[in-house]
Each structure stands twice: as C-alpha cells, then as structure tokens.
Amino acid sequence: MSILRLEDVVKIYGDYAAVNHLSFAIPKGAVFGLLGPNGAGKTTLIRIITSIIRADTGQVWLDGEKLNTKHPGQIGYMPEERGLYKKMKVGEQLTYLARLKGLSPADTKKELRYWFERFEIKDWWDKKIEELSKGMQQKVQFIATVLHKPKLLILDEPFSGLDPINTNLIKDEIRKLNKDGTSIIFSTHRMESVEEMCEHIVLINKGKNVLEGKVTDVKEQFKDHIFKIEYAGSLPPDLAATDEANDSFEIKATTDRELKVKVAENADSNEILRHLISKGVHIRSFNEILPTINEIFIKRVGESDE
Amino acid sequence: MNKLGLIIQREYLTRVKKKSFILLTLLAPLIFVALFTVPALLAVYAGKETKTVAVKDPSGIFVPPKDTTKRVRYELRSEPLDELKARYKKMGYDAVLYIPSLPDSGDRKMEVYYFSEGQLSLGTKSSIERRIASSVEDYNIKRSGYDEEVLKNFRPDVSLKQKELTLNEAGELVEKDKQNSAGIATAIGFVAGFIIYMVLMIYGTMIMRSVMEEKTNRIVEVIISSVKPFKLMLGKIIGVSAVGLTQMLIWLVMTIALISVVGMFIPMDQMAEAQQGMQGPPPEEMSAVMENLNALKSQNWGYIIPVFLFYFIGGYFIYASLFAAVGSAMGDDMGESQPITFVAMAPIIIAIVLISPVIENPTSPLATWMSIVPLFSPVLMPARLAFEPPLWELLLSMTVLAAAAFFFVWLSGRIYRVGILMYGKKVTLKELGKWLFYKE
Numbered sequence: 001m002s003i004l005r006l007e008d009v010v011k012i013y014g015d016y017a018a019v020n021h022l023s024f025a026i027p028k029g030a031v032f033g034l035l036g037p038n039g040a041g042k043t044t045l046i047r048i049i050t051s052i053i054r055a056d057t058g059q060v061w062l063d064g065e066k067l068n069t070k071h072p073g074q075i076g077y078m079p080e081e082r083g084l085y086k087k088m089k090v091g092e093q094l095t096y097l098a099r100l101k102g103l104s105p106a107d108t109k110k111e112l113r114y115w116f117e118r119f120e121i122k123d124w125w126d127k128k129i130e131e132l133s134k135g136m137q138q139k140v141q142f143i144a145t146v147l148h149k150p151k152l153l154i155l156d157e158p159f160s161g162l163d164p165i166n167t168n169l170i171k172d173e174i175r176k177l178n179k180d181g182t183s184i185i186f187s188t189h190r191m192e193s194v195e196e197m198c199e200h201i202v203l204i205n206k207g208k209n210v211l212e213g214k215v216t217d218v219k220e221q222f223k224d225h226i227f228k229i230e231y232a233g234s235l236p237p238d239l240a241a242t243d244e245a246n247d248s249f250e251i252k253a254t255t256d257r258e259l260k261v262k263v264a265e266n267a268d269s270n271e272i273l274r275h276l277i278s279k280g281v282h283i284r285s286f287n288e289i290l291p292t293i294n295e296i297f298i299k300r301v302g303e304s305d306e
Numbered sequence: 307m308n309k310l311g312l313i314i315q316r317e318y319l320t321r322v323k324k325k326s327f328i329l330l331t332l333l334a335p336l337i338f339v340a341l342f343t344v345p346a347l348l349a350v351y352a353g354k355e356t357k358t359v360a361v362k363d364p365s366g367i368f369v370p371p372k373d374t375t376k377r378v379r380y381e382l383r384s385e386p387l388d389e390l391k392a393r394y395k396k397m398g399y400d401a402v403l404y405i406p407s408l409p410d411s412g413d414r415k416m417e418v419y420y421f422s423e424g425q426l427s428l429g430t431k432s433s434i435e436r437r438i439a440s441s442v443e444d445y446n447i448k449r450s451g452y453d454e455e456v457l458k459n460f461r462p463d464v465s466l467k468q469k470e471l472t473l474n475e476a477g478e479l480v481e482k483d484k485q486n487s488a489g490i491a492t493a494i495g496f497v498a499g500f501i502i503y504m505v506l507m508i509y510g511t512m513i514m515r516s517v518m519e520e521k522t523n524r525i526v527e528v529i530i531s532s533v534k535p536f537k538l539m540l541g542k543i544i545g546v547s548a549v550g551l552t553q554m555l556i557w558l559v560m561t562i563a564l565i566s567v568v569g570m571f572i573p574m575d576q577m578a579e580a581q582q583g584m585q586g587p588p589p590e591e592m593s594a595v596m597e598n599l600n601a602l603k604s605q606n607w608g609y610i611i612p613v614f615l616f617y618f619i620g621g622y623f624i625y626a627s628l629f630a631a632v633g634s635a636m637g638d639d640m641g642e643s644q645p646i647t648f649v650a651m652a653p654i655i656i657a658i659v660l661i662s663p664v665i666e667n668p669t670s671p672l673a674t675w676m677s678i679v680p681l682f683s684p685v686l687m688p689a690r691l692a693f694e695p696p697l698w699e700l701l702l703s704m705t706v707l708a709a710a711a712f713f714f715v716w717l718s719g720r721i722y723r724v725g726i727l728m729y730g731k732k733v734t735l736k737e738l739g740k741w742l743f744y745k746e
Binding site for chain 1: 309313316520524525526528529532740
C-alpha cells in the first residue's frame with residue numbers, strides 16, 4: 001500500500017514543462033527522499049501534492065484516494081523558505097495555522113500544550129516571532145507543520161540553517177513521528193541527510209523520474225565492485241596486480257597498509273580474500289566500497305542532462 | 307468557524323490590536339474636535355478680554371458705539387496725542403487710537419494708528435477696522451446730503467430661492483420649495499468624493515503591503531497549503547474592510563460625543579460670535595452661514611448616506627482586490643515594481659482629477675457617463691449625490707458597480723493565485739495578462 005502515488009503527472013508553464021510525465025509511489029510509513037538539482041521540478045511537484053496547484057494531466061493518489069479537498073488537512077508541509085507572521089505571537093500564530101488545517105479549538109489547545117512541553121518552550125507563548133532567534137523560529141515552524149497530525153509530512157530542506165543540536169532534535173522528532181506511522185517526504189539536495197534518514201528515494205531531473213528505489217538497492221545497482229582491504233606488515237613482492245588466471249580481480253591502488261581491488265562483476269569476492277591470504281597478506285579489514293548517494297546523484301543527473 | 311471566517315478574524319484582530327491603530331483611532335477625533343473648538347473655547351473663556359481704548363479724533367467723525375459689552379470700548383479724549391501716548395496707561399487705557407484725518411474724496415484708503423505695548427489680536431484689529439469704516443461711512447453719507455435710509459435700501463439682500471418643478475399624477479406642473487443650496491451640495495460632493503478616495507488609497511495600499519509581506523516572508527505557501535488562495539485574498543479584503551468600518555464608526559461616535567460635550571461649555575451664539583471674531587465676516591454673512599446650516603440639515607441624509615455606503619463598499623472591493631493582485635505580483639523590491647502599482651493607482655487618480663469638472667457641472671455628459679464607469683463611479687457618483695442625479699443614472703451606475711465589484715474580485719483572484727507563488731521574476735503587464743489564463 002502506498003501513501004502517495006503519482007501517475008503520469010504533467011505541469012506545464014508556458015512552453016516549459018516543470019513536471020514531465022512523472023510517476024512514482026511512496027510506500028506507507030516510509031521516509032522518502034525526493035532528490036533533484038535546482039530547478040528539477042521538486043517545488044512544483046510538492047505544490048501539486050499539497051493542492052496548492054493542480055496538475056495539467058495525470059493522477060495523484062493519497063492513501064488510496066484521488067487527491068481531494070479534505071487532503072490538505074492530512075498533509076503537513078514545511079517549505080524551504082520558512083515563513084511565519086513576524087509580528088504575531090507564537091501561541092496565536094500556531095493556533096491560527098492549526099485551525100486553518102481544520103483542527104478544532106479543543107484539539108488545537110491539546111496539541112499545542114503537548115508540543116510546548118515537549119520542546120520546553122512554554123514561556124514563548126506570548127513572544128512575537130521576530131523576538132525569537134532563527135533556530136527558535138524553525139522549531140515553531142516545525143510545530144506548525146506537525147500540529148494537526150498529518151498522515152504525510154513534506155519537509156523541504158528541513159535542516160538548512162539549523163545548528164547541530166537543533167538538527168538532531170528535529171531528526172529525533174521526525175524519527176518518532178515516522179515510528180508512529182507518519183510517512184515522510186524529504187526534499188533535499190543534502191545527500192548525507194538522505195543516506196542517514198531515507199529508506200527510499202526518487203531522483204528527478206528536468207521534471208522526469210531518472211532513478212527510483214530503496215536506498216540499499218540503488219547503491220547496489222550503482223556500485224563499482226571495489227573493495228577496500230586493510231592489511232598489516234608489508235605486501236609480498238610477488239603479489240600480482242591482476243589475477244592472470246581468470247581475470248576476476250584487479251588491484252587498483254595501493255597505499256601504505258591499504259589496497260583497493262576491483263572485482264569482476266560475476267566473481268566471488270571471497271576469491272580475492274583467498275588469493276591474498278595464500279600470498280601471505282595479513283588482512284585486518286575487508287569492506288566493499290559502495291557509492292554514496294551524492295556520487296549516484298551527480299552521475300545520474302549528468303547522464304540525464306546529456 | 308470556517309476557514310474564511312478564521313482568515314477574516316485574523317486580518318481584523320491583528321490590525322485592530324496594533325498600538326498604532328488604537329492610537330490613531332482615539333487621537334484623530336480628539337485632534338479633529340480640538341481643531342474646531344479650541345479656538346472657540348479660547349475666544350469664549352480666555353480671549354474674552356475687553357480693551358479700553360482712548361480715541362484721539364481731531365476731525366470728529368468717530369462715533370463710539372453705545373453697546374459697552376463689545377470687545378473694544380472706545381472713549382473720546384481731547385488731550386494732545388503726545389500726552390495721551392505718554393500717559394494712557396496711567397489713565398486706565400490699554401491703547402491709544404489715533405484717527406488722523408479723512409482721506410481725500412475718491413481715495414478709499416485710510417490709515418489709522420494704534421499705539422500700545424502688547425500685541426493686537428486679529429479679531430480686535432478687524433473689529434476696530436470695521437467700527438471706523440462704519441463711522442466714516444455714516445459720516446460720508448451725512449455729509450453728502452443723501453438720506454441714509456434711502457441709501458441703505460440701494461443695497462438689496464438677494465437670496466436665490468429654488469423651486470423644483472415636477473409633474474404630478476394628473477400631469478400638472480407642481481412646484482415645490484427646494485432647500486438645496488448649490489454651495490452645500492458642492493461641499494458635500496467634494497467631501498464625499500475625497501473621503502472615498504482617501505479610504506480606497508489608504509486601505510488599498512494597506513492590503514497591497516500585507517500581500518507583499520506574506521509573499522516575501524513565504525508564510526503564504528504555508529497558508530495556501532491549507533486554504534485556496536482566493537479565500538485568503540477575500541478574507542484579507544473583508545477583514546481589512548471591517549477594520550476600516552470599525553475605525554470610521556469609532557470616529558463618528560467619538561466626534562459626535564466630543565462635540566456635544568464641548569458644546570455644553572459653549573453657548574451657540576457665543577460660538578458664532580467667537581468665530582465671527584476670528585475670521586471677521588461682516589454680519590450679513592452670518593445669515594448666509596445660518597442658511598447653509600439649515601440647508602445642511604435639510605439634506606436628504608436618509609438617501610445620501612446609504613447610497614454613499616453602497617459606493618464605498620463597491621469601490622472598496624474593486625480597488626482592494628486590484629491592490630491585492632498588484633501586491634501579489636510584486637517582489638520585495640517596491641521600487642522595481644513601481645510601474646505595476648500604477649495599474650491600481652491610475653484609475654483612482656483619474657477619478658479624483660475628474661471630481662472638479664463633475665461637481666461644477668453635475669448634469670453634463672461627462673459627469674453622467676464617468677459616474678457610470680465602475681472604476682470612477684465610487685468617487686464621482688457620491689460627489690454628485692447632493693445634486694440629486696436622475697434615478698435611472700443612479701440605478702444603472704449602481705448595477706454596473708455591483709457587477710464590476712464581482713468581476714474585479716474574480717479577476718484579481720486569478721492574478722493573485724499565480725503571483726503569490728512567483729519569485730525572482732520581473733513582472734510585466736503582459737505577464738499579468740497571461741496569468742489570467744493559467745490553469746489552476
């Protein structure tokens with residue numbers, strides 16, 4: 001079951017296709033990375049999902065239903081450029097935003113009490129937004145996004161401008177919400193947070209889906225079959241650079257106490273271990289080098305641009 | 307409460323709770339009333355000084371008035387002028403008035419001297435001047451040998467009585483007294499037109515700024531992920547209109563209350579006298595003032611006020627939505643988008659420029675047609691109201707205005723929904739036109 005499914009979605013501005021026949025699905029309960037370079041169509045896509053704009057053609061399904069007027073109340077959206085009314089007080093502002101999402105006055109009060117206690121910010125209630133620091137404002141913005149207990153949380157660059165402490169705080173909250181059943185979309189180009197947080201990703205470029213899948217599968221798909229071997233002592237002088245016998249591996253680089261070995265695609269990585277051990281190399285660690293999402297991102301975007 | 311209600315409530319409360327709003331709303335009537343009554347109060351209580359003046363009049367034309375309650379008491383003295391100048395204070399006078407001699411016949415200029423230490427107030431000065439002028443006039447009439455009564459009858463007091471001609475059911479011509487004075491109608495016309503112009507400008511730009519602010523600090527994206535942009539725009543327009551109405555209501559109530567409170571301390575005739583002293587109109591003009599007051603009272607307010615409100619609200623919706631659309635198209639840099647603001651500013655400026663020719667000739671074709679064009683009618687029709695335009699014109703103009711109000715709100719909504727999501731693009735008029743046809 002997917003929380004969100006897009007089918008052949010198109011959005012054209014003038015003669016420019018911001019979203020170009022895009023399809024993908026997000027499994028329920030996932031933490032999902034929506035990746036893409038600037039101008040790829042991420043913001044347009046999010047605006048379609050949040051019903052801010054409508055797709056020209058194609059279908060969007062939220063939790064098994066076609067997008068309709070009750071769905072905005074089930075989505076929480078934190079735009080990249082944060083925005084709050086600067087002159088409004090924190091309490092009033094959050095109440096207003098929650099009520100706009102359709103929360104009843106009683107529920108609003110209850111939820112607000114919970115979050116104010118949780119973030120230990122009870123004395124902020126009567127403060128104006130402009131009196132708060134940037135990090136504090138981000139916390140308020142986060143509360144505004146999740147107050148109405150959305151099924152789907154869309155966070156556009158959620159950690160930009162946050163210090164490490166607040167980043168961790170928000171990360172923990174996101175994990176907790178996810179554990180309680182909220183599906184989460186991260187829109188970002190900060191790849192290290194993708195690797196850390198996301199199970200699934202879709203990579204879009206020029207409005208098109210260029211790559212989609214589980215993070216582990218994607219990495220598997222794009223790996224170069226290179227292993228890093230750390231050893232102790234020195235290498236035997238007769239260690240050959242390649243396996244002349246069946247061409248199953250090739251030593252790419254050696255530095256002091258480290259080898260990089262490329263293994264042929266169908267070869268067994270144990271072969272190299274066996275070979276090295278038989279040559280008397282004292283092995284300390286043996287790791288496969290997987291590509292980072294960042295490397296995959298650059299590679300795929302480069303390919304799709306050609 | 308539905309979402310539109312929530313938006314209206316927020317737009318209203320955040321503005322009404324602002325310190326600047328409270329201050330302006332409470333102070334403006336105080337200042338307004340003070341402006342009108344403080345001089346009168348001062349004249350009645352503090353300025354009620356009587357001056358005793360020693361008059362040196364060698365030619366013997368000056369006749370002191372018998373009424374001693376006046377502002378200035380005159381006493382004729384026969385001592386030499388130099389002695390009077392040296393001793394007037396000891397003799398108990400405030401000043402010495404010296405009337406040298408009559409001007410030559412044919413020369414109307416006449417100079418009279420007033421010697422004293424202190425400053426002479428404007429009211430006292432003109433009072434003395436009038437006194438002398440009237441003495442000289444009487445003297446001249448007597449000297450020339452004409453009968454004073456006959457001469458005074460040469461100057462008739464003309465007052466134009468208006469009669470309204472209508473046909474009754476039987477088809478007979480009926481004439482009716484009409485209290486309407488053109489002066490009052492002109493005044494009402496200008497005031498009504500300018501009030502609407504001011505309100506549209508002030509609240510229009512208030513809405514424009516508020517839209518720009520929401521756009522530049524990006525809260526708009528959070529809000530329109532909950533409600534449709536059109537609702538946000540409409541809520542803002544209605545909320546701000548409620549702010550305006552609140553302010554005007556408070557002003558009206560406070561002004562009336564303050565005037566009646568102040569009025570209790572100033573007897574009406576004294577007030578009139580004080581004002582007369584201030585501006586110094588000759589007594590005949592007082593009757594004109596009274597006539598105007600009567601004309602003002604006899605205006606058909608039961609007709610003017612509701613129609614005025616109708617134009618006020620219609621014009622407000624047109625211009626508020628236009629300003630909202632313009633605000634949505636602007637970036638954070640006001641200067642760069644200046645040409646766009648002209649879209650909303652130009653029509654209302656044209657309307658206020660047209661107000662003079664329209665009031666001067668309220669039945670001209672220009673007045674008739676321009677007060678039907680919905681971008682101008684909110685200013686021009688109220689300006690014509692006191693001249694009682696034909697019913698068909700009024701009804702046509704009101705219908706067009708109502709339709710246009712809906713149309714402009716819809717039109718602006720279409721620009722607004724695109725504009726608030728556009729960033730970093732310099733917007734041209736052509737671009738605005740394109741937005742109208744964007745699909746949602």
